[in-house]
Amino acid sequence: MVDAVRMKKPAVHKHTPAGGAPTAPHTADEAQARAAAAHTDEPRIDIPQVTDLLLGTWAETRREAREMIKNPDFWRIEGQPMPEHRDRVLTQLKLLVEAGGSRRAFPKEFGGLEDNGANIAGFEELVLADPSLQIKSGVQWGLFGSAVYQLGTQKHWDAWLSDIIDLSLPGAFAMTETGHGSDVAAIGTTATYDPQTEEFVIHTPFRGAWKDYLGNAALHGKAATVFAQLITGGVNYGVHCFFVPIRDDEGAFLPGVGGEDDGYKGGLNGIDNGRLHFDQVRVPRFNLLDRYGQVAADGSYTSDIPSPGRRFFTMLGALVQGRVSLDGASTTGAALALDIAITYANQRRQFDSGAGTPEVVLLDYGKHQRRLLPRLATVYAQAFAHDVFLRKFDGVFSGRADTPTEREDLETLAAALKPLSTWNALDTIQECREACGGSGFLAENRLVGLHADLDVYVTFEGDNNILLQLVGKRLLSDYAKQFKGKDAATVARIAARQTAGDLFHGAGLRRLGQAVGDLGSTARSVERGLREDQQHELLAGRVQQMIADIAGRLRPASKLSPADAAGLFNANQAELIEAARAHGELLQWEAFTDALATVQDAGTRHVLTWLRDLFGLSLIEKHLAWYIINGRLSTQRAAAVSSYIDRLCTRLRPHAQDLVDAWGFEPEHVRAPIALGAEQERQDEARAYFAQLAASGQAPTPEKKIKKS
């Protein structure tokens, strides 16, 4: 099925023989490359098997979603003006409802499927149609709907969930304020309980407390889940969420509610982001979404979670799914960009090699391989890590594995992976755009639009640097736990013995196989690169040592004044974030390696092992100075890392098209003309023209040849 549709793309670089004119000059070296690849010793991947692997646990839902969005009504129209784009995306949301796409996460009594993993998987694929569609869906069902469902109780579900699911009640998720994004606990909006009327008074005390950047706020939202400081009996019980109607049926703001359009943004202009403010707006006591904190008619406050801090983080944690879906959608977006750029690089030619041969296809250039192949390896790693992440999410939210520890681990995983995948998407899409030159800058070839739309993924749903800092703090606290109450000698003994697996019990690190000293004692392994266990040792050892080093530097903090302690932490902030990033990279590497272990087909395993090695070695190359300075790699071995990466690129080059084809994108998902045959046609036509000219005897003589004669 997938293969049949893909045949619309030129087949020359696929594993099947070329369908084009076999005598065209450009097929000669390709035929040779294919012949080499087809040699019995040369492994090939089994494309459909790899597609299954990449689609992961919820492959079926992903396939359904991809089938649905083959309908052109779901496609982004490049350059469409904002007002029309917003209308279009609203219509697409309605189509999604009709197709049953909005109900997967919700309870069965409201027509839902209670399938959290499938829900996220399905939404992620929408990025291929239009990222605005993905994110506006996320606003409606993943944030607004999810707030009602996760933070509310049965009475709220009965009141609103059906209308939310079928989009008759579009809503905004009003958490962020102009003045506070990352620091949600400090928002300024207040919800003061009035026991006289049994109402909450929602109020915006100053401009910085306006709710801001909210999808559905500028135009379509009829209600909002508003986060505000809950004040009752003169006490501030911290941030809670309230259901607040904002517009009447004609779309006019209700009394006391006001707002503004955020206007044009860098991307996602199909979403009507805007601001909201409230002037003493009264909502019934009923409208407090009271799963984690309740206010009785008399104004008394109760909660199952006595700690205000833990209660706050529990509420935020209930909304982790946004981060999950950004991790997946960024990965899919980056993979699409690579599909476009690598397909083009296999067809586009520029410059002859100086050896009298035909012009060279871009992907045969060493630099072009270096630009695209390590990024392809990274996107594979992200896909496998995302499936691990999504399974953990599903475990927690299905209730199958819903413990405080699992929730905490899930949040750490989200905070570690979302930054890496969203940043990498921007980096990869940009490199792909540049690798396609001028044609990459045309909107029709998708890359610039993908970059513009995915740009904000790195700062919303948790700013990437803030998320990584959270991961870093978790790593530090896990590290500190083991030393608790132990004397200095014991600490030293533990430190000497410890492995990352011991340290970070909850965060996915496996036990290290061998001590650092074992690493690379023979010249032979320089030749062979770094083995799997050596890569793991290096990557895990780096996280461990960075955390231990930072912990050591922070140790004096307990004896300092609060201000000096804060200063000491601040001096280590950049490195703590770097350590968290290293931790995320390790998780991705481990996920790739675990996925490899499940592959049965020998050829597939062989090629994917090269790809995993390319990912691992690229990470090590990126941090090479650290490995040398910290005695983890000798300078001799370090010097070999780059040449090993070069060799891996050479090995993987003949497989590059297979590896992007394995993502299973069909022409309706790709849509970029340069990756759907336009470039190949132009190359074929040009070559045919010159061949015919030469055959005709009419070709002009090059000036150089006259000079020689």
Next chain:
Amino acid sequence: MVDAVRMKKPAVHKHTPAGGAPTAPHTADEAQARAAAAHTDEPRIDIPQVTDLLLGTWAETRREAREMIKNPDFWRIEGQPMPEHRDRVLTQLKLLVEAGGSRRAFPKEFGGLEDNGANIAGFEELVLADPSLQIKSGVQWGLFGSAVYQLGTQKHWDAWLSDIIDLSLPGAFAMTETGHGSDVAAIGTTATYDPQTEEFVIHTPFRGAWKDYLGNAALHGKAATVFAQLITGGVNYGVHCFFVPIRDDEGAFLPGVGGEDDGYKGGLNGIDNGRLHFDQVRVPRFNLLDRYGQVAADGSYTSDIPSPGRRFFTMLGALVQGRVSLDGASTTGAALALDIAITYANQRRQFDSGAGTPEVVLLDYGKHQRRLLPRLATVYAQAFAHDVFLRKFDGVFSGRADTPTEREDLETLAAALKPLSTWNALDTIQECREACGGSGFLAENRLVGLHADLDVYVTFEGDNNILLQLVGKRLLSDYAKQFKGKDAATVARIAARQTAGDLFHGAGLRRLGQAVGDLGSTARSVERGLREDQQHELLAGRVQQMIADIAGRLRPASKLSPADAAGLFNANQAELIEAARAHGELLQWEAFTDALATVQDAGTRHVLTWLRDLFGLSLIEKHLAWYIINGRLSTQRAAAVSSYIDRLCTRLRPHAQDLVDAWGFEPEHVRAPIALGAEQERQDEARAYFAQLAASGQAPTPEKKIKKS
């Protein structure tokens, strides 16, 4: 003058005392910081002096251009639909003509000023108004007009220059084809001379030979300077340029001419990029722009430059000014982004430090400093390098220093600097956008638009990787020259003795002051960082050794088959490009250092020296593994580089606002509300609200405090 207007910006973080309410809580730490900075021992920059330094040799023209674009008619309207944007930019070009902005480079007999340096300087500043304006101006006068002027002769000037200068003859520069961008020599369009009619027949033989991505081609161009293979008497004399009318006065294509609109692009949508193709279009022999090659009535070809290759590169070299202006405009664009992000970072607060203090301004975070300050240092380096570059350009094009060597050096400089500054602009603008969070994603705050518009700068006017490869080849050939005709023993002796200054005579490298062995023998200099001469030694030594290493690896090429030799070169391509990048970085560092030497004011020199050190050390940190592996830095010294950068960031932090203020951008150039007081107002209002609430005794009690009691 500049200062008077800048006062519209909140003055709290400037060197003058704050004007705001002195009792507002947020001024306390600022007052302290200012007090520290005002201490007699603490150097400050003299802002107007630094502005002069940054504006460089053609400061007067830059000031005039900035004054002109204070007129809102020149400003980009964020989110304006493409058709209206295109109209607007055309109108802006007319305003520019009225203001005399289009004639600076042209001959006096046509009303010009024959001032090449000022011409480029003036155009570069237009990026502050709208990059589409900058680039469309570049198309009309820097490319189309310049082709007529630089490649044509008096008769062509008489025919067309006046109309080009006053925009009554808008034109396209038709060099690039869909099939050939970087490899101009291989374009497919033909211009075949017909001696019967004394005409050239311009023809597009296949789709890949359509001219593409041409500004002015979709709508406004009436003529084009078309690059085509000149064929006469059955001989192809290579690429030459022809003046070809394309549209009549009603805007309809002339017979035989066709085209297409390139449609929406990733940015620069104020420019009507499009495609052109020609079906046997006849133009008079007159229309060959024949400065470098002439065809007589009988069809015989003559040229002062016998070598076809050298003739081709001479023609291309005459059009170097595009690269010059991109280097400057990228620098200005990146500086604007830093002005916005650093001003915001000095006003925006998020999270308290955990020490009971007020919320912290973003720029006080260690990570935020690390994100923005090294980029600020880089933009300073770029500005100084650009002035060197522009002076060299002016020397060559004014005829004052127009020798083949100077021209070759100018092109190498262009190929080295344009890639670095255009890439750095994207990197810097993106980091600034992220550093401003959600507000950075709003179009009104400029950053996303700047990124979108400047995106294509990295691949047009010479793809950055291709340009760097040219630089690499030049470095290799300079390297090889010194060994010519010498035996192996002599070569070894030279290699042992050589310094970068000896090697690369034409490319701006100065003589190295000391041998590598001298470097850092005392622990004391670890403490003090790396001195100027040590930084230079490291940066220059790296270029030198990389080139020597690559040359060594390429040596066997002469004994290989052409195909194997090409393969060997290809295997070294990525590293050659890296060596060229290192060369460009060195040139920037040297320009910064030379600029420092001209500074008289002690405080200014002190602070700018820190900034230069930050630039140098950041480069060294980026390539740290290379320095260790190649024995240039001990692991101990290498480990100290990062902490020295941290210390420099801490030292420079109080000067960050001064250093962006010194760019001299006025509110009409900045235009981003978050950098013009909107954020500071919100912060002031919020703090006043909480202060008043506290004073009123009505503030709710935090839940935590009740629990404790």
